[in-house]
Amino acid sequence: QQSGRKYNLFLKRRLRIDKRHQSKDSIFFRDGVRRIDFVLSYVDDLNKEWEKKLERRKEFESNLQKAGLELETEDKKESEDGKIFFVKIHAPWEVLITYAEVLNIKVPIKENDIPSMVENPLDCVLFPLRLPEKVMHPEPDYFTAPFSKDKQELYLINDESTFFSPSMRNRIVNYILTRCPYGTEEGKKKFGIKRLLNNGTYTAAYPLHDCQYWKKANDPNCDSERYTLYMEWARFLRFYKEQPLDLIRKYYGEKIGIYFAWLGFYTEMLFLAAVVGLICFLYGLFTMDENMSSKEICDPAIGGEIIMCPLCDKECEYWRLNTTCESSQYSHLFDNVATLFFAIFMGIWVTLFLEFWKRRQARLKYEWDLVDFEEEQQQLQLRPEYEAKCTQKKRNPVTQEMEPYLPLTSQAMRFCISGATVLFWVSLIIASMIAVIVYRLAVYAAFASLMENTQTLQPISGLLTPQLATSVTASCLNFVIIMILNFFYERIAIWITDMEIPRTHMEYENRLTMKMFLFQFVNYYSSCFYVAFFKGKFVGYPGAYTYMFNRWRNEECDPAGCLIELTTQLTIVMAGKQIWGNIQEAIVPWICNWWGRRKARNNPENLYSRWEQDHDLQTFGALGLFYEYLEMVIQFGFITLFVASFPLAPLLALMNNILEIRVDSWKLTTQYRRPVAAKAHSIGVWQEILNGMAILSVVTNAFIVAFTSDMIPRLVYYYAYSENEDSPMSGYINNSLSVFLISDFPERNEPKENPENFVICRYRDYRYPPDHERKYLHTMQFWHILAAKLAFIIIMEHVVFIVKFFVAWMIPDVPADVKAKIKREKYLTQKILHEYELEKLKERLCQGDKRATEKEFIATEGRMELSRAM
Numbered sequence: 001q002q003s004g005r006k007y008n009l010f011l012k013r014r015l016r017i018d019k020r021h022q023s024k025d026s027i028f029f030r031d032g033v034r035r036i037d038f039v040l041s042y043v044d045d046l047n048k049e050w051e052k053k054l055e056r057r058k059e060f061e062s063n064l065q066k067a068g069l070e071l072e073t074e075d076k077k078e079s080e081d082g083k084i085f086f087v088k089i090h091a092p093w094e095v096l097i098t099y100a101e102v103l104n105i106k107v108p109i110k111e112n113d114i115p116s117m118v119e120n121p122l123d124c125v126l127f128p129l130r131l132p133e134k135v136m137h138p139e140p141d142y143f144t145a146p147f148s149k150d151k152q153e154l155y156l157i158n159d160e161s162t163f164f165s166p167s168m169r170n171r172i173v174n175y176i177l178t179r180c181p182y183g184t185e186e187g188k189k190k191f192g193i194k195r196l197l198n199n200g201t202y203t204a205a206y207p208l209h210d211c212q213y214w215k216k217a218n219d220p221n222c223d224s225e226r227y228t229l230y231m232e233w234a235r236f237l238r239f240y241k242e243q244p245l246d247l248i249r250k251y252y253g254e255k256i257g258i259y260f261a262w263l264g265f266y267t268e269m270l271f272l273a274a275v276v277g278l279i280c281f282l283y284g285l286f287t288m289d290e291n292m293s294s295k296e297i298c299d300p301a302i303g304g305e306i307i308m309c310p311l312c313d314k315e316c317e318y319w320r321l322n323t324t325c326e327s328s329q330y331s332h333l334f335d336n337v338a339t340l341f342f343a344i345f346m347g348i349w350v351t352l353f354l355e356f357w358k359r360r361q362a363r364l365k366y367e368w369d370l371v372d373f374e375e376e377q378q379q380l381q382l383r384p385e386y387e388a389k390c391t392q393k394k395r396n397p398v399t400q401e402m403e404p405y406l407p408l409t410s411q412a413m414r415f416c417i418s419g420a421t422v423l424f425w426v427s428l429i430i431a432s433m434i435a436v437i438v439y440r441l442a443v444y445a446a447f448a449s450l451m452e453n454t455q456t457l458q459p460i461s462g463l464l465t466p467q468l469a470t471s472v473t474a475s476c477l478n479f480v481i482i483m484i485l486n487f488f489y490e491r492i493a494i495w496i497t498d499m500e501i502p503r504t505h506m507e508y509e510n511r512l513t514m515k516m517f518l519f520q521f522v523n524y525y526s527s528c529f530y531v532a533f534f535k536g537k538f539v540g541y542p543g544a545y546t547y548m549f550n551r552w553r554n555e556e557c558d559p560a561g562c563l564i565e566l567t568t569q570l571t572i573v574m575a576g577k578q579i580w581g582n583i584q585e586a587i588v589p590w591i592c593n594w595w596g597r598r599k600a601r602n603n604p605e606n607l608y609s610r611w612e613q614d615h616d617l618q619t620f621g622a623l624g625l626f627y628e629y630l631e632m633v634i635q636f637g638f639i640t641l642f643v644a645s646f647p648l649a650p651l652l653a654l655m656n657n658i659l660e661i662r663v664d665s666w667k668l669t670t671q672y673r674r675p676v677a678a679k680a681h682s683i684g685v686w687q688e689i690l691n692g693m694a695i696l697s698v699v700t701n702a703f704i705v706a707f708t709s710d711m712i713p714r715l716v717y718y719y720a721y722s723e724n725e726d727s728p729m730s731g732y733i734n735n736s737l738s739v740f741l742i743s744d745f746p747e748r749n750e751p752k753e754n755p756e757n758f759v760i761c762r763y764r765d766y767r768y769p770p771d772h773e774r775k776y777l778h779t780m781q782f783w784h785i786l787a788a789k790l791a792f793i794i795i796m797e798h799v800v801f802i803v804k805f806f807v808a809w810m811i812p813d814v815p816a817d818v819k820a821k822i823k824r825e826k827y828l829t830q831k832i833l834h835e836y837e838l839e840k841l842k843e844r845l846c847q848g849d850k851r852a853t854e855k856e857f858i859a860t861e862g863r864m865e866l867s868r869a870m
Contacts, residue, residue: 025217025610027208029072029090035161038089038173039611040193041204044076053201060182060196061087067176068095079612084203086611091173093160099172100147100164106369107163108142108156109832114821128240135232135244138225143829144369154836167253167677170207174676177205191388204619206673208610213670225251226669234665239658243665245364252668253677254368258361259625260661262683263632265360267657269353273639273650276345280338280647291332292729293714298325302733309542309740309761310751312444313553317751318758321733327468331564334645335709343644343701347800348807350640350694354687355811361682362814370681371822386503406501418496422515425489426522432481433526440474441552470555471531471565475572478527482573483580489519494623510685513626517689520634524573528642531566532700532708541776542740542763543749556764563709566645574638574649578656581631586663589618589671620672628664629686632657636690640697644704698804702796706789716785735781737762741770 027036042057044050061071074086100107130136142156157163164172181191182201196202209226211217213234216224229251233244243264249257288294297303303322310316365371382404390404447469493515502508536557540546546554557565593616635656639649668675706712717735722728739760742750760770766782768774 025211026219027210027217027222027610028219029070029088033161034070034090034092035166035169036088036208036611037091037166037169038177038205038207039614040087040089040202041611041615042085042087042202043083044085049200053199056182056196056199056201060180060201063180063182064089064176067180068092068098069173069176074609074611078609080608084612084615086609086615088611089173091169091176095176096164096169096172097147097149097152099175100168101149103172103175104146105164105168105172106144107147109145109154109829110143110156112141112143112825114824129242131232131241131244135228135247136242138223138244138247138250141367143825143832145829145833151833151836154833165250166207166210167251170674171253171677171679173207189388192385194385195388204615204673206614206619207676208614209674211610212613226674229665230669234662234669236659236662236666239662243661246367249368252675253679254370255625255678255680256668256675257368258364258680258683259628260665261360261364262357263628263657263661263664265357266353266632266636267654267661269349269356270639270650270654270657273346273349274654276349277342277643277647277650280342281333283338284333284336284647287336288329288332291329291336292727293710293732294325294328294332296730296733297321297328306734306737307758307761308737309763310749311556313545313749314752317753318756318761321737321762327564334567334647335563335711337711339644339647339709340705340711342647343705344796344800346640346643346650347698347701348803350697351804351807352811354690354694355808355813358813359811359815363818365681366818366822366825370679382503383505383508385498386501389501406503411500414500418500418515421492421496422518425485425492425519429485429519429522429526432485433478433530436474436478436481436527437530438548438552439477440470440555441548443473444470444555468565468568471568472572475527475569476576478569479573479576482523482577485523486520489523490516493519506684509626512623513630513685513689516626516630517633520630521637524577524634525637525641527573528566528569531562531569532642532645532704535565536562537707539765541738541765541767542761543744543746543776545749563645563704566642566704566708570638570642570646570649571652574635575652577631578635578652582656582659582663586667586671589667592618593671614673617673618671620668620675624672624675629683632660633686633689633693637693640693641700642704643697644701645708694804698797698800702793702800705796706792712789712792713785716781716788720784721781736764736766738765738767738776739769740776744770 026032028034029036042053044054065071068091070090070092072088072090074088076083076085079086145154147155155163177193179191180193181189182196183190193202193205197205210222211224211226213226213230216222216227225247229244229247232238232241233248243260245257245261245264248260300322303325304320306321308319308321310318386404386406390406392405392407393402394405396403493512497508497512497515500511502511535555538546539554539556548554635653639653643649713736714729714732717732718728721735722731724730740763741760742754742758745751766779766785767776768779770776
């Protein structure tokens with residue numbers, strides 16, 4: 001009965017809205033004319049802060065009205081829970097044109113008459129991938145010019161209510177909201193919606209989506225762009241279709257548009273890398289049976305007769321080499337001659353990707369009117385937080401105006417605290433990595449003993465060696481530690497960046513980016529660097545093993561090499577990160593929204609207003625895109641820095657990115673409030689990070705091929721030490737294993753049991769036998785191999801770098817046709833502006849304006865002629 005009365009009361013409230021003939025999905029004020037550009041919400045809770053919050057709201061809303069904005073409040077009685085007030089904000093024409101000039105917004109002055117690009121001959125083949133023209137290009141292409149209130153007749157203003165797009169409108173309103181004052185507290189002037197959200201005066205501030213995502217709006221004045229984006233872009237079944245970048249830019253702004261353009265381009269380029277990587281993998285698969293090394297290991301007459309030294313002290317037993325038969329065969333999948341080719345190919349692919357992206361970015365800058373984008377108008381504006389916290393002022397030498405500034409001593413102190421914090425967390429990662437290494441060393445003996453003595457594990461002992469079991473469990477443990485450290489550091493990084501009080505938005509983003517990337521780089525890649533460059537390199541030899549902390553014996557590589565372990569490490573961390581990332585990005589927001597609706601609503605969805613529906617969605621914060629870029633750049637590192645060990649990494653990344661594009665678009669369109677539109681003409685500091693990783697990847701892959709794979713030792717044996725002309729690689733395994741006299745074991749290392757009374761055992765190294773005068777010292781072959789490895793690194797690096805720089809030099813950053821179009825547009829825009837000024841002067845002369853002299857008229861005409869000549 002009580003729930004029935006509650007439902008009837010709710011319906012009565014809604015009927016009051018229905019009497020105004022306004023759709024529940026309306027994005028207009030009650031008059032149905034003025035568009036809602038922004039919504040503020042708050043809860044009128046009667047606590048000790050209530051009066052202070054009420055005073056702040058009154059002052060803030062009064063100042064918004066003084067700035068020219070129009071407000072309309074929805075009483076809490078109209079909301080479903082009877083607690084939330086909604087303040088709807090509309091920016092009238094006068095406010096829009098004032099701030100359009102301040103923000104240097106470009107608007108249409110003439111339809112573009114430059115012919116479009118020549119048709120692509122592959123268009124008929126690519127037709128299934130295309131979207132409808134209306135979706136791809138939602139509005140005509142125009143010549144544009146920065147808005148000026150004094151030249152309104154110049155612009156193509158057909159309808160004042162639609163001249164500025166909704167994304168432009170919410171950008172202008174957000175600009176006002178972030179700078180509007182709300183009073184003085186503790187002797188300091190307070191302003192900005194961000195502070196009011198932080199102190200609980202308002203609970204949310206957001207622009208509205210234009211309709212529900214699953215159906216078009218009832219209002220014919222609404223373009224239903226959200227519905228179009230969902231149907232044509234955000235559904236996974238459209239994964240093979242191109243992205244409607246112009247519509248994304250129109251609805252969400254250039255900053256989000258350029259992210260999806262970059263992600264789409266990166267995914268397209270991955271296709272080539274994935275195909276070549278798959279071919280290299282298949283080469284390893286088809287030549288597996290021809291690999292002489294694994295043949296010898298698996299041969300009972302060779303590998304079955306080679307007795308290997310124990311893998312740990314005391315507890316481990318002697319073992320036969322052919323027990324690692326399966327793992328040596330699988331190692332050939334990744335450790336073959338195709339590995340070298342693929343490492344060189346990826347070094348060149350990275351350059352092609354970065355150079356062609358610059359060209360794609362230049363085309364987007366032209367198409368999206370970002371060529372003369374005044375960065376200082378957007379990113380270089382002082383942050384409201386900087387203005388609020390910096391009480392001291394000094395004169396700007398350029399503008400000659402007084403500006404707030406942070407004293408040098410305060411800056412130095414904040415940087416010291418920030419640097420110490422970052423150093424502490426990086427040290428924490430290194431400490432955790434050492435802990436995982438200790439885990440590897442401590443459990444290795446346990447695995448070795450368990451697998452030798454447990455009959456149930458005998459069937460899989462060939463496939464699951466102690467090395468592999470240790471590697472898999474350590475990789476999983478390492479992944480869990482990575483995720484935990486990430487969770488805490490993200491919050492720490494934001495806190496210390498806020499503490500530094502960066503001056504501009506660009507400074508803030510760049511500082512946070514560098515902190516987060518440095519941490520993530522060490523966090524994700526440190527374990528891979530350990531396996532690739534340190535594991536098995538400092539083992540010593542039987543009787544003189546090296547120990548970590550004088551307690552745990554250092555790990556050895558598998559007789560077939562450490563590359564298979566690096567592949568395992570890379571696969572677990574990379575795949576685990578991608579799976580966890582998609583769960584975090586898609587499933588978590590969906591569960592939060594579902595739970596919120598289930599908890600808060602007792603009535604059908606169609607009884608709720610547009611602002612209530614959007615209020616219940618998740619917030620796409622200012623750092624939303626930052627995390628998306630970070631995720632992709634870390635993935636980029638996996639497929640470039642260590643790709644020589646895992647040719648299938650680009651294929652995994654390609655499959656993930658096809659899903660990633662649709663997951664990101666789906667969550668942005670359906671699970672998040674509409675973000676405030678923002679401008680950006682590039683991917684920013686991420687471009688420099690990608691360039692740095694591209695250079696580092698050449699070095700790491702050269703070292704992986706030289707020191708982690710067995711390619712160089714095999715080549716040295718093939719050309720210098722092989723004695724069988726018919727089968728040059730036969731005898732390689734015996735040649736790569738040194739001999740140790742068991743009686744030379746010190747008591748610390750000697751196994752407890754030797755039931756078969758073995759006299760000698762073998763170990764992986766190039767050392768003289770016990771009967772040689774240089775007993776257990778490195779042989780000349782060891783130094784030949786080391787020299788060959790170093791020579792290979794130098795040659796490979798120089799070859800790849802020369803090719804990279806040549807390719808970068810050959811490919812211009814800006815396409816020739818785009819350069820021509822930019823010049824043509826500048827010329828035509830100047831011509832239109834000059835003609836407009838000339839017409840104005842003629843009018844003034846005709847009206848007898850004495851100030852409009854004949855000389856001024858001649859000067860204007862002369863300027864036009866000069867412009868034509870230029």
